[in-house]
Amino acid sequence: MTNTPDHDDILPATRLVTAGRREEWTGTPGRPGAVVNPAVWRASTHLYPDMASLRAGGANADGEFYYGRRGGPTQWALAEALTQIEPGAAGTVLYPSGVAAIAGALLTVLRPGDVLLMTDNAYEPSRVMGRGLLKDFGVETRWFDPLDIPAFEAAICERTRAVLLEAPGSLTMDVQDVPTLCAIARARGLVSVIDNTWASPLGFAALAHGADISVMSLTKHVSGHSDVMMGSASAGEDWYQALRKRAQGLGLVVSPDDASLMLRGLRTMAVRLERETASALAIAQWLEARPEVARVLCPMLPGSPGHKHWRRDFTGGCGLFSFVFRGGDAASRDRFIDALALFGIGYSFGGFESLATPVDPATIRTASAWPLAGMDSADRFGVRLAVGLEDPADLIADIEQALAAAIER
Ligand SMILES: *Cc1c(COP(=O)(O)O)cnc(C)c1O
Numbered sequence: 001m002t003n004t005p006d007h008d009d010i011l012p013a014t015r016l017v018t019a020g021r022r023e024e025w026t027g028t029p030g031r032p033g034a035v036v037n038p039a040v041w042r043a044s045t046h047l048y049p050d051m052a053s054l055r056a057g058g059a060n061a062d063g064e065f066y067y068g069r070r071g072g073p074t075q076w077a078l079a080e081a082l083t084q085i086e087p088g089a090a091g092t093v094l095y096p097s098g099v100a101a102i103a104g105a106l107l108t109v110l111r112p113g114d115v116l117l118m119t120d121n122a123y124e125p126s127r128v129m130g131r132g133l134l135k136d137f138g139v140e141t142r143w144f145d146p147l148d149i150p151a152f153e154a155a156i157c158e159r160t161r162a163v164l165l166e167a168p169g170s171l172t173m174d175v176q177d178v179p180t181l182c183a184i185a186r187a188r189g190l191v192s193v194i195d196n197t198w199a200s201p202l203g204f205a206a207l208a209h210g211a212d213i214s215v216m217s218l219t220k221h222v223s224g225h226s227d228v229m230m231g232s233a234s235a236g237e238d239w240y241q242a243l244r245k246r247a248q249g250l251g252l253v254v255s256p257d258d259a260s261l262m263l264r265g266l267r268t269m270a271v272r273l274e275r276e277t278a279s280a281l282a283i284a285q286w287l288e289a290r291p292e293v294a295r296v297l298c299p300m301l302p303g304s305p306g307h308k309h310w311r312r313d314f315t316g317g318c319g320l321f322s323f324v325f326r327g328g329d330a331a332s333r334d335r336f337i338d339a340l341a342l343f344g345i346g347y348s349f350g351g352f353e354s355l356a357t358p359v360d361p362a363t364i365r366t367a368s369a370w371p372l373a374g375m376d377s378a379d380r381f382g383v384r385l386a387v388g389l390e391d392p393a394d395l396i397a398d399i400e401q402a403l404a405a406a407i408e409r
Pocket of ligand 1: 098099123170195197198218219220230231348
């Protein structure tokens with residue numbers, strides 16, 4: 001769905017509240033029956049009043065009733081809201097998951113014979129896509145060190161068509177210099193796709209910083225409640241139309257029930273992110289002072305890889321960060337995670353509840369060193385914390401008792 005211009009002059013937190021609430025979806029304010037939230041409009045069939053309107057439906061115009069696979073008002077309201085919070089976006093396409101959004105974007109920009117440059121700190125299923133799906137369709141993926149601009153530039157060849165960025169990286173939390181990478185990509189005729197799940201447009205205006213397509217797993221911050229999955233890709237007019245065409249070609253559609261849950265989550269995203277970010281920073285600072293901890297990888301923390309890029313380019317953070325134990329082994333790391341009482345063991349982030357998972361970048365990265373430069377080679381066992389909405393004092397107390405449990409045996 002495309003943007004409505006009257007949303008350009010209000011601030012992001014206000015936009016979250018007003019976005020996607022067209023009168024035709026919510027009723028007319030001031031008239032009886034008007035509601036706050038767009039209705040859940042369940043339909044596969046949309047009925048036409050007559051033959052002339054059925055024929056007009058073939059034009060495939062944005063936001064026009066046609067058939068359920070092109071969505072309806074609930075999905076359009078969510079897509080429009082996401083467009084309105086992404087500066088520079090002309091439209092947003094919804095996908096059944098974040099991974100589907102990454103695949104949808106890459107299959108839009110790449111053709112057989114192309115080379116994709118992928119940041120070495122990318123979300124692991126994106127890497128798997130490079131080795132699997134994209135390879136099967138004749139695209140070659142090459143990885144580059146996320147923080148090494150000359151290496152990125154040197155990696156561009158005749159066949160390079162696109163770059164997939166992620167800032168910060170999913171496990172190691174290194175924040176790339178996105179504006180510089182995108183400027184180089186543009187100058188060399190490449191399309192820049194960025195996975196902006198960590199920051200969301202509230203924390204990082206990806207298109208305004210040079211990306212052509214901004215992808216997000218809505219499953220995380222937008223949902224906020226760990227009960228629904230979806231992805232999105234937002235772009236300026238040209239790429240938006242290409243994304244939309246490819247998604248239609250793949251037959252992708254999301255349910256109005258899920259779109260309604262996403263809209264519900266979106267309204268409170270700003271306060272949740274603020275709270276998570278403050279708690280994560282407090283916990284990260286506490287961990288940094290602990291003797292059991294060698295390195296805290298948290299974009300908001302000075303000294304974390306790429307922190308200067310975060311400070312320059314980002315307007316917010318979130319609750320997701322990692323830390324690395326001083327020495328230890330896989331068993332002591334397992335004991336630590338098992339001993340946590342308030343952190344669930346499970347993938348994801350952005351929910352109201354805290355989570356912990358192990359981090360082993362050495363087994364994943366192929367184009368950059370791990371441990372990072374300046375780290376001792378014995379310091380290898382990491383944990384990723386997704387900080388939720390609990391009181392940070394309780395979370396710190398929980399981590400403290402788990403650190404004690406990890407050492408004793
Ligand atoms: C979770 C995640 C995805 C995938 O999203 P799903 O909705 O789980 O498919 C993509 N990128 C990042 C950075 C993620 O954290």
